[in-house]
Amino acid sequence: MAVKTIRQIPDPILRRKTRHVLKIDKSVIKLVEDMMDTLEKSDGAGLAAPQIGVSLRVAVLWMPEEEPFAIINPEVVKRIGEREVEEGCLSLPGYQGKIKRSVSVTVKCLDIAGKPLRIRAQELLAQALEHEIDHLNGVLYIDHLESPDKLYKIEPKPAEQAGGETPKEGPVIGSPAPSTSEDKPPIPESAHAV
């Protein structure tokens, strides 16, 4: 297991459509473990394989107060409704945007054991699923901006810039902003929905 460097724009791998996983072998399991380690270090709530340089259809989700889980070969099969959300991405640190996401989604995928799953999700998990599955199709949240002024810089952490090799500038997708951890950056009120 290892914490990997998170690729940032304009790294071309972020724009590539990923390949399906044909077999969940040891290399895929190791990939998922590395992604979970990397995600844990970054305080995000989701990470897609291209973000650590692997162009495979794999993502991990880690919702507040829940166990992390991997999704293999996920596809959104149903979207319901529309809502405006604040969103950020570990691959675009320092920015946040207002975009439209579905109110709820249904995702078909495999779990890490190869078992078919059908996930019906709302709110934060629905947003994170759409965000991560976008990554697997080479799509970033900035592609959903209706206008450039919907993207804005977020305040950097006022102090203690040192020590952060990993992007920690505020809300990443699904950044839960829990109040339990003292080393988290202050997250603007507006970002709590992400």
Ligand SMILES: [Zn+2]
């Ligand atoms: Zn992202």
